[in-house]
Amino acid sequence: MDVSIAMTVNGKEAKVTTDPKRPLLDVLREDLQLTGAKYGCGEGRCRGCTVLMEGKPVLSCITPVSAADKKSIVTIEGLAKGDALHPVQEAFLAEGAMQCGYCTPGMIMQTVALLEENPHPTDAEIVEKMNGSLCRCIGYPKILSAIRRAANPSAEVKVP
Template identity: 60%
Template sequence: MEREHRLLVNGREHRVTTDPDRPLLDVLREDLELSGARYGCGEGECGACTVLIEGRATRTCITPVSDAQARAITTIEGLAQGDTLHPVQQAFLDEQALQCGYCIPGQILRAVDLLSAGGPPSRESIVAAMSEHICRCCNYPRILAAVEHAAGLAPATPQTGAES
């Protein structure tokens, strides 16, 4: 049975009348036209659909829209401040941690959650958090470099010469 849901997305309030069991992912993409959260598996295994709910990385493909009611949702579209990228977005760009880019919004939001805990994480905790996500381009070395860079653990990797 459809009912009205109050959603707070990227600082804006939306009222969506829909089935409470419908995945939040579908509502974001189809009703709110926010397509940065993407379908990858439909079973919470790959992380492509990740958004922040109350600051925590959450898989929207297995989250019913009713669970997200009246809670602050941040999607990738709401992460930058105007033209200024979030430091994690900037780090992914600086490290060229993207090939096809389809999974990258989810990866970035997971890293934002990890780094928001305060204090620099260990490499082990970065690997543990980021292993919740799949990148089929297998761009993991760059993703690791980007998160370490954003965490202040490593300087930006220069990518100018042929030697690496």
């Protein structure tokens, strides 16, 4: 039976009436036309679908939309402020940390959550937190560079 779900998505109220077991990812992409979060594996193994719920990263492909009721959700579409990209988005662009770009929204949302929790992570801490975020183009060195740059925008950062 369908139920009514009320969320705040990227700062705006969003109400949907739907099957409470539907994945949050499907509701975001199909009902709210927010297609930034990507369907990769659909079973919690790639993190391409990462969004923030109450500031924490969640895998929206395995999160039922009922879990988002009365919660605040942020997707990649909600990071920029007008024409100003989020610093993590700027860092990914500056480092060219994308090839096909399919994993990029999930990588960026994971990075935003990582830096919120730990603004100046070591490489080991970055690897630990990003472990599980898969890039089929194997763009990991540039992704690491981008995360370093986002954590320390004024420094020259290069992967050795």
